Structure formats: structure tokens, C-alpha cells
Amino acid sequence: MQEMYIRDEIAERTLELMRQEVQNGADFTVPWLDLDVEAYRAYREGKTSLLPTPYCDDHVHRMMMQNVQGKHVLCLAGGGGQQSAVFSLLGADVTVLDLTPEQLEADERAAERYGYTVRTVQGDMRDLSTLPTAYFDRVYQPISTLYVPDLRKVNSGVARILKPGGLYFSCYVLPLLMMAENKGWDGRGYTLYITEPYVHGAILETKDGKMNLKEGESFSEFHHLFSDILNGLVEELFIIRAVWENPRPDRGAPLEELEPGSEAHRARFIPRGLALVAERAGPKDEMSGT
Numbered sequence: 001m002q003e004m005y006i007r008d009e010i011a012e013r014t015l016e017l018m019r020q021e022v023q024n025g026a027d028f029t030v031p032w033l034d035l036d037v038e039a040y041r042a043y044r045e046g047k048t049s050l051l052p053t054p055y056c057d058d059h060v061h062r063m064m065m066q067n068v069q070g071k072h073v074l075c076l077a078g079g080g081g082q083q084s085a086v087f088s089l090l091g092a093d094v095t096v097l098d099l100t101p102e103q104l105e106a107d108e109r110a111a112e113r114y115g116y117t118v119r120t121v122q123g124d125m126r127d128l129s130t131l132p133t134a135y136f137d138r139v140y141q142p143i144s145t146l147y148v149p150d151l152r153k154v155n156s157g158v159a160r161i162l163k164p165g166g167l168y169f170s171c172y173v174l175p176l177l178m179m180a181e182n183k184g185w186d187g188r189g190y191t192l193y194i195t196e197p198y199v200h201g202a203i204l205e206t207k208d209g210k211m212n213l214k215e216g217e218s219f220s221e222f223h224h225l226f227s228d229i230l231n232g233l234v235e236e237l238f239i240i241r242a243v244w245e246n247p248r249p250d251r252g253a254p255l256e257e258l259e260p261g262s263e264a265h266r267a268r269f270i271p272r273g274l275a276l277v278a279e280r281a282g283p284k285d286e287m288s289g290t
Contacts, residue, residue, distance in 0.1 A: 011099060011124055013220045014147050018100040028142070031081025031106040033113050040089035044069055055086065058251075060244045060275050064138060064169045068092040071137035074161065077125045077144035079103025081110035087140070088116040097123040097131070126150075128157035136161050143171035143246075143273060146178075146221045149202065151232045159236040162280040168238065171246055172274045175226045179203070179211065182270070185261040190269050200225050229276070238278035246275040 022029045032054065039052035055061050069091030075083045079098030084107045087094050096107045096118060104120040111118040123130075125141075126148055139158050145151055158168050176198070183191035196213050200223050204216035211219060233240065249268055252258075258265035 009218075010147075010149065010220070013218050015099055017220045019102060022100065022102045028082070029080050029103060029106065031110040031113075032085050033081070033110060035085060035089060035114075037089060037114065040086070044090045058244060058248060060169065060242050060277055063242060063277050064140060064167060065090060068138060072135055073138045073140060074131070074136045075107075076139050076141040076158070077147075078140060078142045079107055079120070081106035081108075083140055083142065084118050085110040085114060087138075088118060089114060092138070095119040095121065095131075095136075097121045097125070097128070099124055125157070126153040128161055131157075131161045133160055134163045137163055137166050139166070139168045141168070141170040143173065145170060145224070146173055149222045151224055151228055152235070155232045155236045155238070159238065159280060164280055164282045166280045167241070168233075168278045168280065170276055170278075172224070172229055172276065174271050174273050175224060175229070177270060177272075178223055179213075181210070182266070185265075187260075190266060192270070198225070199223070200228055229274075233276075233278050237281040239281050240276065241279050242275075242277040244275040245271045246273040 036052055039048070042048045043050070043052055051061055051065060055065070065086070068087060071092050073087045073092040073094050075087070075094060075096040075098075077098055078084070079096050079100060080103045084094045084096045088111065094116075096104060098104050098107075098120075099122065101122050104122060107118055107120055121131075125144065139162055141158075145154055148154055162168060177192070179196040179198075180192040180194045183193050196211075199213070201213050203211050203213065203219045203221045203223055205211055205219045206216040210216075213223070230240065247267055249271060252264060252268070255265070255268055258268070
């Protein structure tokens with residue numbers, strides 16, 4: 001396991017919280033060790049057009065996961081033995097960069113389980129300087145940019161390591177609703193209580209668990225505006241190829257079968273995030289004609 005990460009308060013606090021998540025067995029920290037290998041082989045060989053579970057067979061994931069055999073894929077801030085297992089079973093050459101060593105160990109366990117090799121790097125998404133330029137065909141980043149104060153550092157690093165025409169997938173908490181306090185289902189609908197201004201900044205948590213932008217302990221998360229997300233990518237000459245609600249509001253059990261107030265029911269009314277795919281257009285000097 002290679003080590004390369006920024007040692008500052010942001011990294012140390014994030015690392016502390018992520019290790020707590022690992023210890024608590026959060027879903028994203030548990031490696032996928034029971035994937036249907038034959039189903040992934042069939043998809044890889046073009047014998048089926050249906051992307052195997054646990055992924056939803058939607059346009060965004062087909063863009064990222066079709067025809068990746070032999071391609072270089074970076075799972076960015078995506079340790080845990082999940083995405084790396086999927087891309088490896090699809091025949092990709094996978095590198096995983098994550099801040100938390102326990103997460104990277106899960107990727108190594110998944111690799112051993114399925115019999116492939118994976119390169120693991122303990123690193124910070126804000127500094128990709130040791131990764132090669134124009135090397136990766138795909139960069140897949142599950143929801144994690146909320147842990148950095150400035151998206152431009154991530155965007156510029158991804159732009160450098162992607163080949164022209166390469167694809168960057170990233171998930172974001174829906175900015176308009178991230179700071180809204182959900183008061184729950186009142187029998188007719190969900191009530192959202194918004195007390196914080198719509199600005200970017202560090203999210204803090206008070207002793208009673210309220211998230212805000214003024215007082216409390218670092219929650220290790222940062223609020224970004226929708227314009228931060230899209231304009232930051234455009235500035236690095238990315239072309240937005242697809243934007244998708246995450247999770248998909250038109251998928252899952254019929255609404256009448258869901259218990260009002262449950263997480264699954266709430267997600268059909270209040271979207272949690274966005275999944276976005278951007279294409280690396282080319283170096284800035286080429287695009288400007290200089």
C-alpha cells in the first residue's frame with residue numbers, strides 16, 4: 001500500500017470519522033464479497049446488456065462501466081472493496097486512492113477473494129500529484145467531495161490524470177437540500193426546516209446534533225453550491241455528459257408499498273444527491289489554441 005496524503009486538520013478529522021464508520025460497520029465500508037462473478041463475466045463479454053446488481057442499470061453507470069476491459073480506472077476516495085471489485089470483474093486495471101487504510105484493506109480483501117490484483121494508495125483527493133498524467137480512462141468517485149473545502153483542487157487533479165475523452169463520475173449531496181432539517185412525515189407530506197443561508201462553507205455540529213455554519217465541532221463536511229459543482233468542472237474544460245438523481249426516484253418498490261417516514265419512502269419525495277458524468281475535453285492550451 002502506497003502512502004501519500006496531506007497531513008492537516010481536514011485530513012486528520014476526516015480520517016478519524018471514517019475510522020469510526022469502519023468500526024461501526026457502515027454500509028460503504030463493507031466489501032462486496034458475494035458478487036455474481038458469472039453475471040459480470042457475461043456483461044463484460046457482451047452476452048447480456050443488463051448491468052448486474054448491486055448497481056442500478058441506468059444510463060450513468062452504463063456510461064462508466066461498459067467496455068472497460070483493459071482500461072485504467074481510478075476509484076477516487078472510493079475504498080471499501082466495492083467499486084474496485086466491480087471494475088476489476090469487468091476486466092479493468094484498477095487503482096484505489098483513499099484516505100483510510102482500513103478501507104484500502106477491504107479492497108485488498110476483495111481482490112484476494114476474486115483473484116485479481118489492485119493497486120491501493122493511501123492518499124488525499126486534494127493532491128493527486130504522484131499519479132501519472134493522462135493515464136486513466138475512467139475516474140469513479142462515490143460521494144466524498146463534501147469532505148473538501150475547495151472542489152477546484154479535486155477537479156484540477158482529476159483533469160490532469162484523465163486522458164482526453166476520459167470520463168469522470170462523481171456524486172454530490174444535493175446542494176439545495178443539504179442543510180435542510182427534515183422534520184419528518186406529518187401524515188400529508190414531509191416538512192423541511194431551513195435556518196442556514198445558502199452559502200458555501202464548513203459544516204459544524206452542535207452538542208445537540210444540529211448542523212449549521214456558525215458554531216460547534218467540525219463535522220468534517222463542507223457545503224458546496226450547485227454553481228461550485230458545475231462551474232468548477234467547466235473551468236477545467238470538462239464536458240457534462242449526464243446528470244442523474246441519486247438514488248433514482250423512479251426506481252424501487254411501488255410508492256404505496258413503502259412505509260411513510262421510512263428512508264425508502266422519503267427518498268422518493270426528497271432527493272438526496274446527484275450523480276454526474278463529465279468528459280475530459282483536452283488540455284487547456286489545446287482548447288485555447290495557444
